[in-house]
Amino acid sequence: MNTPFSRGMARATELTKAGKLDEATALIQSLINGSPAPDAPDNVPDALEGVFSRLDRPMHENQPAAQTMRQSLGETLRTIAAGGMPGHIPTPATPLNLPEGAQFLSLTHSSAGGRRDYRLYIPAMPAPAMMPLVVMLHGCTQTPEDFALGTGMNALAEEFGCMIAYPAQPQGANAQKCWNWFRPEDQGKGRGEPALIAGIIEDILRAHPVDRARVYAAGLSAGGAAAAILGAAYPDIFAAIGVHSGLPVGGALDVPQAFAAMRSGATGKGHVLGAPAIVFHGLADSTVHPDNGKAVTRQALRAHSGLIESRIQGRSGGGRLYHQISYTTANGLNMAEHWEIEGAGHAWSGGAAGGSYTDPKGPNASREMMRFFLQHAQD
Numbered sequence: 001m002n003t004p005f006s007r008g009m010a011r012a013t014e015l016t017k018a019g020k021l022d023e024a025t026a027l028i029q030s031l032i033n034g035s036p037a038p039d040a041p042d043n044v045p046d047a048l049e050g051v052f053s054r055l056d057r058p059m060h061e062n063q064p065a066a067q068t069m070r071q072s073l074g075e076t077l078r079t080i081a082a083g084g085m086p087g088h089i090p091t092p093a094t095p096l097n098l099p100e101g102a103q104f105l106s107l108t109h110s111s112a113g114g115r116r117d118y119r120l121y122i123p124a125m126p127a128p129a130m131m132p133l134v135v136m137l138h139g140c141t142q143t144p145e146d147f148a149l150g151t152g153m154n155a156l157a158e159e160f161g162c163m164i165a166y167p168a169q170p171q172g173a174n175a176q177k178c179w180n181w182f183r184p185e186d187q188g189k190g191r192g193e194p195a196l197i198a199g200i201i202e203d204i205l206r207a208h209p210v211d212r213a214r215v216y217a218a219g220l221s222a223g224g225a226a227a228a229i230l231g232a233a234y235p236d237i238f239a240a241i242g243v244h245s246g247l248p249v250g251g252a253l254d255v256p257q258a259f260a261a262m263r264s265g266a267t268g269k270g271h272v273l274g275a276p277a278i279v280f281h282g283l284a285d286s287t288v289h290p291d292n293g294k295a296v297t298r299q300a301l302r303a304h305s306g307l308i309e310s311r312i313q314g315r316s317g318g319g320r321l322y323h324q325i326s327y328t329t330a331n332g333l334n335m336a337e338h339w340e341i342e343g344a345g346h347a348w349s350g351g352a353a354g355g356s357y358t359d360p361k362g363p364n365a366s367r368e369m370m371r372f373f374l375q376h377a378q379d
Contacts, residue, residue, distance in 0.1 A: 096149055099124045099158060104148075109200040116196050119144040120204065121164040123157045130211035132162045133204060134373065135197065137219030137226050139245075139357055140178035144168050147220070150348055150355020151366045160370055163210055167200055169193075181225035181247065182258035189233040193226065198234055213378040218242030218369050220348055220357060221288060225251070228273060228296055235274025240376040242369040244280040245288050245346055248295040249273065265291030273300040278337040278372040280365045282344025290340065297338040301327060304335050318361030320344060334375060339363070 098104055101124030108117050123131075134157075138147035144166030148154055157164045169177045179186070179193060186192035197217075204210055217238050219227035224246020231241035232249045248268025252258035260266075277300035281293030301307070307327040315321050321342040328334050341349055341363070349365040351358025 096145060096154070098154075102154075102158070104154070107203070109196065109203050111196070111199045113191070113195050113199070116200060117168045117170070118200050119148065119166040119168070120208075121148065121154045121157055121166075122208070123154075123161060123163070125158050125161060130209050132160070132214035132216065132374065133165060133201070133210045134162055134370070135165045135167065135201065135215070135217040135227075135230075137167060137179060137197075137217065137223030138169070138177075139219070139221035139223050140174075140176045142177065142220075142223075142356055146355050147223075148355075150351040150358040151220075152350075152352050153366050153370075156366055156370050160374065162370075163204070163208060165200060165204060167197055178222040179219070179226035181222055181229060182252040182254060182261075184253055186226075187229055187233075187250065194229055194233045197226075197230060198237060201237060211377075214239055214374070214376075215378075216240050216242070216369075216373040216376075218244065219246060220244045221246060221346065224296075225249075228277070228299070231273040231275035231277060232271055232299070236378070238275045239378050240276040240278070240373045241273070242278045242280075242365075242372070243293070243296045244348055244365055245282065245285055245293075246279075246296060247288060247292045248299050251292065251295070261292065262288050265289040266295060268295050268299050270302075271299050272302040274303055276300065276335045276372070276376050278334075278339070278369055280339045280341070280349055280368075282341045282346065282349070282359070284343050285346045287346035293338060293340065297325075297336055300336040304329075306330070307335055314363070316341075316350070316362030316364075318350075320349070320359075320361045320363065322363050334372060337368075337372060339365070339368070 096104065103122040105120045105122065106117065107120055108115055134153065136147055136151065136153055138144060148164070148166055153164050156162070169179050171177055174180055181187070183192070186194065188194065201215060205212055215237055217227045217230045218241065219225070221244075224243040227241045228243050228246055228249050231238055247261055248266055249271040250268045251261040251266030273296070277296060279293045279296050279300075281288075281290045283290050304327070307329060310326050310328070312324045312326070313321070314324070323340045325338045326334050327336040339349075344359050344361070347357045347359040348355070349359050350362040350367070351360060351365075353360050
């Protein structure tokens, strides 16, 4: 991509690496405001391995907006110059309380493609002989434990008789522990991070009573984008997927494109999700543009024709107004759902306050995803 925006971001990266933080801050401000950017020199260094986070922060009382933006940009750039990437640092998660008899195993998958640690929740409740499996992909800076607490999926596993897997993205793979959804090598079947996650599932299928026909994936933000990639790359494994505050498959091929997609939305071109999808996005999300949720839904719909569209507007118990669009077959099977939530930011809808990136005001995305998932099974 060689747009003025991407050239400007490349130039800002070069200035930051050189320690010229004031110049880099001023350049990024001009880009955000839509001003033209200078051409980047031919020797601009390679793009940073990471995803940019939101630069806006609540203003202190009586503090000018421009001053607030400049300060937050400066902090961001100092982080980059020091060799890291900006990101929210969550408060320590409240310890998980397990029901008697439940297990929350710490496991590792290893293969020729690499290794990933993961947690596996096995419910205490008496379950059917073969249980569904939900793979939960955390967002940037999060951990499996934090994500489990924030989403409340372990409690739903007890209610519905499911196993829940939480792969962990290590800091060695991404400075902010983001799944690398924007890299071509991590966007297809049989390679990169999608292959590692598929390997985790195969390990679980071999060792535990999981129904191969009822395997699902869901994620938040970068994890949501990774879940969409899994739905496109492995429709033979995943019976359905959930994407919360994520981005479409193919929405970016490098970091500058990722930043642009997060800021303004991406189309994902002609990619198709082979798995049914339920999509959540807050309309006040200033980290990942809500148009990305629409793009993920369009990718899911490309796999189908003749679906019946229905719309519902409601209000959660916490007061959030939401808009739900469902796309169903003639016999009532939901193949895609798109939820947009008024006033919600970059956070898991209906999540627990003890986890990071959660909006307890709802609606409850975890419960709605579980409902959607359990409609679907592989043939």
